[in-house]
Amino acid sequence: MTQDDRQTFANQVYAIIAAIPVGKVITYGQIAKMAGMPTYIRQVCFVLRHLPKGSKLPCHRIINGQGRLSVTGDSYLKYKLKLISEGIEFNQKDKIDLRKYGWYN
């Protein structure tokens, strides 16, 4: 894994996230696949966790395969509210219907 490879992967992840339509969400697995690295789930995770603070990427639209937010800490609630304001609904178990809101399910 060279510096360039890592940079390229990160850039692809950024590009994909930036392309998520309003009112849709995407899972880690989807991102990895779209970036051409289906097994790099952990790296997607790593990239997201180390997003630049001032990033304008809609990282709140990224959820886990169960349709739940994977964010830890207080940002969980913030993300949830943003999603709701974008038209995404949560069921009583705080889950999102991927069949309806998932991007390219």
Next chain:
DNA sequence: TAAATGACTTGAG
């Protein structure tokens, strides 16, 4: 060089 870590996933109980 080896061990620990993480915004994950899938499957079993």
Next chain:
DNA sequence: CCTCAAGCCATTT
């Protein structure tokens, strides 16, 4: 629905 275990792989210690 929830918890646990194993698999995952670059980055950090």
